[in-house]
Structure formats: structure tokens, C-alpha cells
Amino acid sequence: MGLEKNIRDRIGDLTAAERKAATAMLADYPFAGLLTLAELSKKSRASSPTILRLVSKLGFSGYGDFQRAVIGEIKEAYHSPLILHDVKDQHGIDDSFLSDLSEASIEAMRETVSTTSGKQFDAICELIADRKRSIFLTGGRMSYTLAMFLFRHLRQIRSKVFLIPEYEEDWPGYLLRMGKKDVVIAMDFRRxxxxxxxxxxxxxxxxxxxxxxxxxxxxxxxxxxxxxxxPVHVDVGTPWDTNVGLLLLIEAVINRVSEDDWDATRKRIEAWDQLRNTSGLAIDDELPK
Amino acid sequence: MGLEKNIRDRIGDLTAAERKAATAMLADYPFAGLLTLAELSKKSRASSPTILRLVSKLGFSGYGDFQRAVIGEIKEAYHSPLILHDVKDQHGIDDSFLSDLSEASIEAMRETVSTTSGKQFDAICELIADRKRSIFLTGGRMSYTLAMFLFRHLRQIRSKVFLIPEYEEDWPGYLLRMGKKDVVIAMDFRRxxxxxxxxxxxxxxxxxxxxxxxxxxxxxxxxxxxxxxxPVHVDVGTPWDTNVGLLLLIEAVINRVSEDDWDATRKRIEAWDQLRNTSGLAIDDELPK
DNA sequence: CGCAAAATGAAATTTTTTTTCCATATTGGC
DNA sequence: GCCAATATGGAAAAAAAATTTCATTTTGCG
Structure with missing residues (x-):
């Protein structure tokens, strides 16, 4: 499987000059693979055609193909050592599925936070908190439900918050009422x-x-x-991507924006609570204009 | 010091197109920096001159110079992967809100998993995976959106999955069709x-x-x-409870249930993809009977 | 609304990199 | 030591990538 092992295994079958190249490769594996052909040639004192022949013996269709594989390996190694500190087996073997998924999701959340700029997050919250702007929310097939989650919370915090219906024919009514000051929160993930x-x-x-x-x-x-x-990290190594990172950001926005005028928010929630017995339906703001 | 932090700090001063490039860079940092100029340009949807201008604003003399710096950082991090994932202090004080919330949410997730019995989880998944049973989903005001999230995924995995409408007058139609074999998934949280x-x-x-x-x-x-x-842990010490634990369990259910007949699921997803251009609307199963 | 300044990307140009071709060198068998 | 088979690298050709130029678009301001 590993490219490094592959090279090591075959090093005996190689010609002298090819072996020089392979050795140079292994000496600074995997970073030597990021050099250009000419650089690696100089470093290993083998000509570029020799390196090309080596690379093709290893099963790649060209130097670029080889480099892509090297980058893939670096990427993998870069991310994997982390899922080590497991909380596995706290109550027996059969829980490992849940705790594995949990640790992987935690990793995705951490990565999401670590790639989110605090400044940008603040700027976004400021936009959303600004009562002069209308807020429109929308999302793709799956993320629409999380957009709706944010929508229902924002509704408790401020007015002029609208959820774009999924039915396309309804869009114009919303689009035509948007202005330069307004904000569209869109959630759009793979596919x-x-x-x-x-x-x-x-x-x-x-x-x-x-x-x-x-x-x-x-x-x-x-x-x-x-x-x-x-950008939210979604990979947990399962066929389905995770949305915990997205939810974390959404909840962070909710907290941050409601801080802004907590008194008003509290009053709204209380008023809502009064109504909650009578009807489960939202009281819709009218669209502006 | 760090190139990543450098980009983050300056992201506010950049022009719109430059920011797009920087965001793409950060979204897959540091590997996006290994792409060729043209590839990065395509990925970030900014033209190559824009990226070149960004790179020069960051203090490099050209794209090659920049790439060398990126490779240097990868090399450095490669041998001490842990430093990178020490989320706090990575980009300064102003991010502490996000990372504090993140750590609290992680704690809530861990607690949720550690108080969930693997046996019970398996039993639940088995119930949901059983094609003979109809599945009905519902939830409270906020958790309804997460019920909907689960609903839309289950829909891709099996048939006879129904979302109870929020409007109370519609309930009898669903209730009267439920039988002893059927399953109601309810999400109900404080208030x-x-x-x-x-x-x-x-x-x-x-x-x-x-x-x-x-x-x-x-x-x-x-x-x-x-x-x-x-029971899901929801406390993170903010005025709003968190739902990351709930989402984790939901995603665990989705993964586990789809494992059960992955081939059928894959086919369903593909068929769905075929339709996705023509209409955003779900094709509703008829209610049984 | 119109104008100047700034930002942006299409396309041409230059540079670098990869690949191919082939002449020369090396090796192993006899 | 000679010959054929194999290996090797110089250099040209081809391809790809980076950089520059400049016309068009966008933005901010009076």
C-alpha cells in the first residue's frame, strides 16, 4: 500500500542510476517528491530521464502523477495521528462505533474552528445582528434543515428574518424585495x-x-x-459527511447575535412561551415594502 | 510567524477577489498551497493574477517563493502534528469565543456518548432499519428541524418514512395509520x-x-x-442549549442504518441525483393503507 | 448619477518543467 | 577483448506553469 514501502521493496530490481534516485527520494521522504524533476535530478545526481523511468517502473504515468500520490500520502499522514487519543471501551466493545464516530466528529469540529477566522466570524455576526438589514436564509437539500434551525432561532432574536421556501416558484417574491443592505445566509454542501x-x-x-x-x-x-x-470540515471517514461543525458555527452565531440585545431576546422568548400552548405555528413577519 | 495566521490577520485588508483566494487557501490549508497557480485559481474562482497579487501582498516574491514557504511549513508540522491542533492561541485572543464554545460542545458530545448504551443504540438502529416498519418523525419547535434532517436522510435509505406535519389539524391522518409494528421517532427538549x-x-x-x-x-x-x-447532554454554559450531541446521535443512526443495505442506499442516492436538476421537491411516499 | 480610482481577469508573453529522442556509455556473456 | 543488450544522460521538443500587460468591470465618492 504505502508508496515508501513500494520503493523499498523494488529497490533491488532497479538499475544503478535509478537506485540513486530512489535513495534520494527515501532519504527525504516524502518531501523529496515535492521537488521539481530537475531539482530532484540534481539532488540525486541522476538525470531526469532516469527519474522518469524510475517513476514509471513504480507504476505512475508521469512525474505529475507521482507527485499527486506523494501529496496524497503527506495529507493522510498529516491528519491521521490525531484519532489516536480514543475514549474507547468505556463500557465495553460494542460502543466503539459511537465513540469512534464521536472522536472523528470532534476532530471535524476542532478543524472547523481552527480554520475559521475570528475576525470574519465577528464581521458576520455583526451583519446578522444589524436590525436595519433583513436576513434571508436558504440551503441545499440537507443543509436546508439546518438553515431552518438557524431561522427559528434568529426569529426569536430579531425581526425581519425570512426563510426562502424550497419551492422555486416562490423565490421571486423574496428576491424582488431584497436590497443592497440585506443579507442572504446560504448553506451549500457537496452535491x-x-x-x-x-x-x-x-x-x-x-x-x-x-x-x-x-x-x-x-x-x-x-x-x-x-x-x-x-468553510466547514465535514469529513469523518464515513459515507455520509458530518454537519456537527456547521451546527457549532450556527449555534455560535445564535449566541453571539443574541448577546447583542439580550433583554429584547428574553422578552421575545417569554412572549413566545405564552403563545406556545395555543398554536405551534410561527407568526410570520410581513415581507417588507 | 505562521503563514496561516499571517493570512488570517490580513484577510480583512484584502480585496474581495483576493479574499476568495485566501479563503480557499485556508479551507484546505496547507495543501491548497501545493496546487499549481491555475489549479488554485480554479478552486478559489479567482483569476491567477489575483492570486499572484495576494501572494505578493503576503510578502512573497512570486508563486514559487510562496510554495516553498508552504512546503517548509508542511515539513515542520509533519514531525509534530499535535501543535497544529492545539486550537486555542492559534490565532490569538479574539477567537477564544469560538474555541471555548467548541470545547464546551465537545464536552457535551463526549458526555452524550458516554451515557449512551451501545446496546440500546444498536436496538434502536435495528428498529429503524427494519423495512417492515413505517417510521414517523416529529419534534418540538427547535428539534423539529433536526427531526427533518433525519427524515430527509432516512428517505434516501428506505421507504415508508414520514414526517409528521407541525400543524396539529394534520395529525389524525398520520396517527390513524400507525400500527403496532411502527416506530415514532420523537425529539423533545426543554420547554x-x-x-x-x-x-x-x-x-x-x-x-x-x-x-x-x-x-x-x-x-x-x-x-x-x-x-x-x-438522553442528550445539552449544556454548554450559554443561554442557549447545544444540539451537537443530538446531531451526533442522528448522524450515527444514519450511518448505522445505511450500512445495513448500502447498495440499495447508493442506488437511491444516485436516482435522486438524477432528479435533482429537474426539481427540488421530494417525491413523497404515499401514506400506507 | 457620473466620474475617477481601484480591482479584476482574459489573453499574450516569458519562464520553467516535463517528456521524448537519440547518441554515448556501461555491463555481462562468451 | 568483442559484441549485443541494457543503461544513461544531453539536449531538443513539447507541455505546462508563472508572470505581465492591459482592457473591462466594479466600487466608492462627490
Whole structure:
């Protein structure tokens, strides 16, 4: 499996000059693989064609192909040593699935926080806290539910907060009421939906709204139009990506924005509580204008 | 000192397109720095000259110079991976709000996992994976959105999954179709809503459905009627409770249940992807009977 | 609203890197 | 020691990448 082991195993079959190249490679593995062909050639005192022949013997189609593999290995090694400090076996073997997933999710959360700039986060919260701006929320198929989570909380904190309906025919009514001061909070994760981009484009270009985008590290196409982009780490090594990092950021926003005028928020929550027995339905703000 | 911190600190002074490039860089730091200029340009959706201008603002004499610095950082970090993940102090004091909240949320997740019995979790997943049973989901005001999150995922995994509408008048149609074999997944957290209890009571007593309850440590009144109760830790010392523990369990359920018949799930997801361009709307299963 | 200044990216240019070709060198068998 | 097979690297060609130029777009301001 490992590229390094692969080289070591085959080093006996190589020709003299190829072995020189392989040795240089191993001497500073894996970083020698990041050098250019000419640099590695100089370092190993083997000509570039020799290195190319070596690389092809190792099963790569070219130097670029080889370099991509090296980068992949560096990436892997860079991330993996962390899932070591496990809390496994606290109550027996059968829990390891849950605790493994938990540790991986924790890692994703930590990475999300560590790649989020505090300054940018503050700027975003300030935008959202600004009562003069209307806030519009939307999201992709799955993240829509988390957008809705944020929506329902923001509703308790301030007015002029709107959830864009999922049904596309309803969009114009919202889009046409957006202005330059307004904010669109969009959540868009892998398998980006084309109509989300269309929506964002119109909101940003035609209406001049500011877009705050929550996305993954592959960056949704909406990032073209967004004023702020917050990349969230979603990988936990399972077939489904995790959203705990996103939820963490959402809850951080809720806390930060409500701090801003806690008294008003408390009053709203109390008023809400009074109503909660009579009806589960939200009292909708009218759209402005 | 650190290149990453350097970028973060200056991100405010950058122009819009430069910020896009910087965000892409940070989203997959430090590996995005190993890409070629053209690749990074594509990924960040900023033109190459823009990236070059960014790189020069950061104090490098060219893209190559910058890449050498990135490689240097990777090399350094490679041998001490832990330093990188010491989230606090990594980018200064102003981030402490986010990282404090993150650590508190992590604690809540860990506690949730450590108080969840693996056996019970498995039993719940088995119930949900059983294709013969219909699954009905519901939740309180805020947790309803997370119930919806689970709903949309379960929909991709199996059939006969239904989301109870929030509007009370619609409930009878669902309640009357529930049978003894069926499962209600209820999420109910502090400030329990009385009508949720009414719903659960009817589902359990009159219809004989099995209730799986996600709640907080104060235990929703629904626990009287539930076959399984999973208490989630929600306290993070802020005015708002956290839901990361709940989301973790939900995602664990999704992973576990989809494992059960991954081939079928994959096919469903692919079929879904085919449709995703034509309409954002779900194709609703008919209610049974 | 219009204008100047700043920002941006398309495309041309330059530089670097990879790949190919082939002449020369080396090796091992006889 | 000679020959054929194999290995090697110099250098040209091809490809790719980085950089520069400059026209167009966007932004901020009066």
C-alpha cells in the first residue's frame, strides 16, 4: 500500500542510476517528491530521464502523477495521528462505533474552528445582528434543515428574518424585495444544487445583497458571489459527511447575535412561551415594502 | 510567524477577489498551497493574477517563493502534528469565543456518548432499519428541524418514512395509520410542548406504536410512553442549549442504518441525483393503507 | 448619477518543467 | 577483448506553469 514501502521493496530490481534516485527520494521522504524533476535530478545526481523511468517502473504515468500520490500520502499522514487519543471501551466493545464516530466528529469540529477566522466570524455576526438589514436564509437539500434551525432561532432574536421556501416558484417574491443592505445566509454542501447558484447569483448581482456562505472545503459555486465564505470540515471517514461543525458555527452565531440585545431576546422568548400552548405555528413577519 | 495566521490577520485588508483566494487557501490549508497557480485559481474562482497579487501582498516574491514557504511549513508540522491542533492561541485572543464554545460542545458530545448504551443504540438502529416498519418523525419547535434532517436522510435509505406535519389539524391522518409494528421517532427538549405529549400518548396507547425518544437529561414527559429514551447532554454554559450531541446521535443512526443495505442506499442516492436538476421537491411516499 | 480610482481577469508573453529522442556509455556473456 | 543488450544522460521538443500587460468591470465618492 504505502508508496515508501513500494520503493523499498523494488529497490533491488532497479538499475544503478535509478537506485540513486530512489535513495534520494527515501532519504527525504516524502518531501523529496515535492521537488521539481530537475531539482530532484540534481539532488540525486541522476538525470531526469532516469527519474522518469524510475517513476514509471513504480507504476505512475508521469512525474505529475507521482507527485499527486506523494501529496496524497503527506495529507493522510498529516491528519491521521490525531484519532489516536480514543475514549474507547468505556463500557465495553460494542460502543466503539459511537465513540469512534464521536472522536472523528470532534476532530471535524476542532478543524472547523481552527480554520475559521475570528475576525470574519465577528464581521458576520455583526451583519446578522444589524436590525436595519433583513436576513434571508436558504440551503441545499440537507443543509436546508439546518438553515431552518438557524431561522427559528434568529426569529426569536430579531425581526425581519425570512426563510426562502424550497419551492422555486416562490423565490421571486423574496428576491424582488431584497436590497443592497440585506443579507442572504446560504448553506451549500457537496452535491451543490444548480438552482441554489442561480438564486445566489440573482441575489448578489441583481439585488446587491450580501451573501454569507456556509460550505465545505471544496467550496460551493456560490462562493463566486459571497461576501463571506465559511468553510466547514465535514469529513469523518464515513459515507455520509458530518454537519456537527456547521451546527457549532450556527449555534455560535445564535449566541453571539443574541448577546447583542439580550433583554429584547428574553422578552421575545417569554412572549413566545405564552403563545406556545395555543398554536405551534410561527407568526410570520410581513415581507417588507 | 505562521503563514496561516499571517493570512488570517490580513484577510480583512484584502480585496474581495483576493479574499476568495485566501479563503480557499485556508479551507484546505496547507495543501491548497501545493496546487499549481491555475489549479488554485480554479478552486478559489479567482483569476491567477489575483492570486499572484495576494501572494505578493503576503510578502512573497512570486508563486514559487510562496510554495516553498508552504512546503517548509508542511515539513515542520509533519514531525509534530499535535501543535497544529492545539486550537486555542492559534490565532490569538479574539477567537477564544469560538474555541471555548467548541470545547464546551465537545464536552457535551463526549458526555452524550458516554451515557449512551451501545446496546440500546444498536436496538434502536435495528428498529429503524427494519423495512417492515413505517417510521414517523416529529419534534418540538427547535428539534423539529433536526427531526427533518433525519427524515430527509432516512428517505434516501428506505421507504415508508414520514414526517409528521407541525400543524396539529394534520395529525389524525398520520396517527390513524400507525400500527403496532411502527416506530415514532420523537425529539423533545426543554420547554416541552404539551401537544407533543398528547401526540405521543395517542401514538403509544391507542395505536401501539413504539416510540424512540431523543430528549435532554430532564427527560421529556414523553418518556412515559417511549420504548427507548436517549438522553442528550445539552449544556454548554450559554443561554442557549447545544444540539451537537443530538446531531451526533442522528448522524450515527444514519450511518448505522445505511450500512445495513448500502447498495440499495447508493442506488437511491444516485436516482435522486438524477432528479435533482429537474426539481427540488421530494417525491413523497404515499401514506400506507 | 457620473466620474475617477481601484480591482479584476482574459489573453499574450516569458519562464520553467516535463517528456521524448537519440547518441554515448556501461555491463555481462562468451 | 568483442559484441549485443541494457543503461544513461544531453539536449531538443513539447507541455505546462508563472508572470505581465492591459482592457473591462466594479466600487466608492462627490
Amino acid at each position: 451543490y444544487q444548480p438552482n441554489m447558484e442561480k438564486f445566489a447569483k440573482f441575489a448578489a448581482k441583481d439585488r446587491g445583497a450580501k451573501i454569507v456562505l456556509f460550505t465545505d472545503k471544496w467550496l460551493s459555486p456560490i462562493s463566486k458571489y459571497s461576501a463571506h465564505t465559511l | 416541552y410542548q404539551p401537544n407533543m405529549e398528547k401526540f405521543a400518548k395517542f401514538a403509544a396507547k391507542d395505536r401501539g406504536a413504539k416510540i424512540v425518544l431523543f430528549t435532554d437529561k430532564w427527560l421529556s414527559p414523553i418518556s412515559k410512553y417511549s420504548a427507548h429514551t436517549l
